[in-house]
Amino acid sequence: MSKSNNVYKDAYNRCLRLLDETRSLPSEPELGTLLGVSRTTVRTILARMEETGLIAWNKRAKTVLRETRPDDFFPEEETDTLAEIIERSFMRRLLAGGAEAGMQINELELAREIGVGTTSVREFLIRFSRFGLIEKRRNSHWVLKGFTRAFALELTEIREMFELRSAAAFAALPQDSAVWTDLDRLEDEHRQLAGDIAARFTEFSELDERFHRLIHRASRNRFIVDFYDVIAMIFHYHYQWNKAQERERNEVAIGEHLVYIEALKSRDLGKVDAACRKHLKSARQTLLTSIPESRSLQKS
Amino acid sequence: MSKSNNVYKDAYNRCLRLLDETRSLPSEPELGTLLGVSRTTVRTILARMEETGLIAWNKRAKTVLRETRPDDFFPEEETDTLAEIIERSFMRRLLAGGAEAGMQINELELAREIGVGTTSVREFLIRFSRFGLIEKRRNSHWVLKGFTRAFALELTEIREMFELRSAAAFAALPQDSAVWTDLDRLEDEHRQLAGDIAARFTEFSELDERFHRLIHRASRNRFIVDFYDVIAMIFHYHYQWNKAQERERNEVAIGEHLVYIEALKSRDLGKVDAACRKHLKSARQTLLTSIPESRSLQKS
DNA sequence: AAACTGTTTTTTCACGATAAAAGACATTAT
DNA sequence: ATAATGTCTTTTATCGTGAAAAAACAGTTT
Numbered sequence: 001m002s003k004s005n006n007v008y009k010d011a012y013n014r015c016l017r018l019l020d021e022t023r024s025l026p027s028e029p030e031l032g033t034l035l036g037v038s039r040t041t042v043r044t045i046l047a048r049m050e051e052t053g054l055i056a057w058n059k060r061a062k063t064v065l066r067e068t069r070p071d072d073f074f075p076e077e078e079t080d081t082l083a084e085i086i087e088r089s090f091m092r093r094l095l096a097g098g099a100e101a102g103m104q105i106n107e108l109e110l111a112r113e114i115g116v117g118t119t120s121v122r123e124f125l126i127r128f129s130r131f132g133l134i135e136k137r138r139n140s141h142w143v144l145k146g147f148t149r150a151f152a153l154e155l156t157e158i159r160e161m162f163e164l165r166s167a168a169a170f171a172a173l174p175q176d177s178a179v180w181t182d183l184d185r186l187e188d189e190h191r192q193l194a195g196d197i198a199a200r201f202t203e204f205s206e207l208d209e210r211f212h213r214l215i216h217r218a219s220r221n222r223f224i225v226d227f228y229d230v231i232a233m234i235f236h237y238h239y240q241w242n243k244a245q246e247r248e249r250n251e252v253a254i255g256e257h258l259v260y261i262e263a264l265k266s267r268d269l270g271k272v273d274a275a276c277r278k279h280l281k282s283a284r285q286t287l288l289t290s291i292p293e294s295r296s297l298q299k300s
Numbered sequence: 301m302s303k304s305n306n307v308y309k310d311a312y313n314r315c316l317r318l319l320d321e322t323r324s325l326p327s328e329p330e331l332g333t334l335l336g337v338s339r340t341t342v343r344t345i346l347a348r349m350e351e352t353g354l355i356a357w358n359k360r361a362k363t364v365l366r367e368t369r370p371d372d373f374f375p376e377e378e379t380d381t382l383a384e385i386i387e388r389s390f391m392r393r394l395l396a397g398g399a400e401a402g403m404q405i406n407e408l409e410l411a412r413e414i415g416v417g418t419t420s421v422r423e424f425l426i427r428f429s430r431f432g433l434i435e436k437r438r439n440s441h442w443v444l445k446g447f448t449r450a451f452a453l454e455l456t457e458i459r460e461m462f463e464l465r466s467a468a469a470f471a472a473l474p475q476d477s478a479v480w481t482d483l484d485r486l487e488d489e490h491r492q493l494a495g496d497i498a499a500r501f502t503e504f505s506e507l508d509e510r511f512h513r514l515i516h517r518a519s520r521n522r523f524i525v526d527f528y529d530v531i532a533m534i535f536h537y538h539y540q541w542n543k544a545q546e547r548e549r550n551e552v553a554i555g556e557h558l559v560y561i562e563a564l565k566s567r568d569l570g571k572v573d574a575a576c577r578k579h580l581k582s583a584r585q586t587l588l589t590s591i592p593e594s595r596s597l598q599k600s
Numbered sequence: 601a602a603a604c605t606g607t608t609t610t611t612t613c614a615c616g617a618t619a620a621a622a623g624a625c626a627t628t629a630t
Numbered sequence: 631a632t633a634a635t636g637t638c639t640t641t642t643a644t645c646g647t648g649a650a651a652a653a654a655c656a657g658t659t660t
Contacts, residue, residue: 038652
């Protein structure tokens with residue numbers, strides 16, 4: 001089993017949804033750009049759609065023959081990339097406890113346990129190392145540094161530095177910049193979410209990420225923009241792991257975001273700075289309180 | 301040829317130098333820690349030393365039989381790690397020109413050209429990607445972002461942010477901290493180098509790195525400390541590539557460092573800030589002037 | 601001629617295999 | 631009893647290989 005065809009399966013599923021919406025299919029190259037895959041994959045998709053009687057396909061003529069059915073779709077779990085699978089397994093072990101700082105990480109064991117090749121695990125660990133949670137010993141094992149209080153503090157220190165600077169840069173952007181309409185749209189989404197918070201509070205983390213990424217992008221600095229990947233990853237797993245008071249936390253955060261947005265729109269640097277600091281402070285607090293003391297004891 | 305024995309060869313050479321100095325050899329485990337390799341490798345080294353008649357070896361008795369000769373050493377190029385070889389090849393191509401922003405990077409071609417497996421090249425590119433010079437297209441090639449003026453500006457922006465903060469943290473360190481003796485030692489080395497600048501100006505870049513790493517470490521933040529890897533890498537290759545006015549540049553930098561060191565020792569935050577800013581400004585200038593205009597045209 | 605489809609080539613991704621190196625265990629010497 | 635050596639096992643580093651996916655090329659259709 002040298003390589004799974006998850007790219008095809010995922011694109012196939014997305015193509016089915018497209019079919020549901022538009023009831024027709026464009027040309028092969030166009031479909032390729034739409035789905036973000038090569039024409040080779042598009043043709044594999046079309047071939048299967050023909051096979052399962054979804055469409056009749058003859059050169060450029062693609063006729064939709066019937067509605068899609070639930071069983072046309074590939075199972076969700078077959079559409080994940082190997083990297084996603086490995087990351088999930090790894091993070092589960094990390095957060096499940098028993099993952100003390102200083103612990104060794106064994107590539108071979110991880111690979112066997114997840115059921116993948118060692119190369120994929122190695123590559124994952126290398127990519128993952130930039131998050132600052134693991135470290136490589138030359139010609140030897142990886143060492144877990146642990147999701148400790150120290151880690152959270154170091155992470156938030158950088159985050160605050162970067163976001164304050166980005167927010168200032170944002171406020172200084174010319175009136176005709178496209179970011180202002182993006183900001184208006186986000187403000188709208190915030191208000192809608194606030195209006196139905198009881199039912200939709202779980203949707204906040206996705207909105208949160210889009211909001212902060214928009215601000216960081218204003219820095220026009222790749223290192224700042226890329227660093228948000230670290231923050232996003234940590235907050236993503238942190239939210240999955242700690243659901244306590246999620247609704248309240250999100251409600252507070254939405255309020256802070258709205259103040260922050262108003263400040264940005266006012267272009268008053270003092271206000272921006274204050275609103276940004278306030279929000280970052282409570283974000284840090286949220287992260288810190290969710291790290292149990294046992295986890296924060298660092299081996300030195 | 302699945303894995304070269306460069307670890308052994310490098311450790312062997314270092315062990316020969318040790319032999320020259322001490323005229324004797326400690327126990328296997330001790331030698332292992334000294335050379336930073338496992339006992340397995342130590343025993344391979346001792347076996348060869350016995351074979352070439354350098355020592356007589358019977359259990360714990362290791363008798364030195366003769367002086368080391370130049371031809372006892374393995375050739376330098378056989379002691380490099382694969383990662384170093386790939387990095388050098390890659391950077392040579394990157395700086396040799398013809399490496400325009402937007403250009404595609406082909407793993408297979410790189411691997412063939414360097415004469416290594418694709419896995420090693422892939423792993424190198426993943427590790428290298430954190431320097432912000434290349435970017436991966438999902439399921440497809442890497443894209444070169446180019447060593448442009450924009451890159452230099454983004455890099456130095458972060459550097460300045462981090463170093464100013466680290467320097468302030470440094471100055472606030474308690475008097476009994478070990479860093480102050482480290483700083484004194486570095487000051488000494490600076491003075492010595494300044495005294496013989498005509499002959500030893502090439503030694504500066506190594507000293508420069510040690511000095512700045514000491515300061516960054518005072519931040520006690522892994523992201524700041526790790527970021528210095530990016531700076532060090534860029535400056536390393538930049539210096540190799542642009543030797544113009546190297547002596548003058550280094551002479552100026554040493555002077556700035558000495559002022560900077562005095563400021564740190566005074567623990568006067570205002571002075572520290574001023575000295576740090578001044579030095580960082582000229583460092584940025586040096587980097588910028590060495591980027592030719594053609595290189596700074598970025599495809600958008 | 602521009603954009604599409606059909607076909608072939610190339611590249612990426614992931615695996616298993618193997619030598620180098622690390623690490624663990626058993627034994628022996630001080 | 632501690633610390634070394636001798637031996638065996640496990641893990642890491644790297645390669646070649648093959649299927650999935652991308653990309654290039656050639657031929658058609660509008």
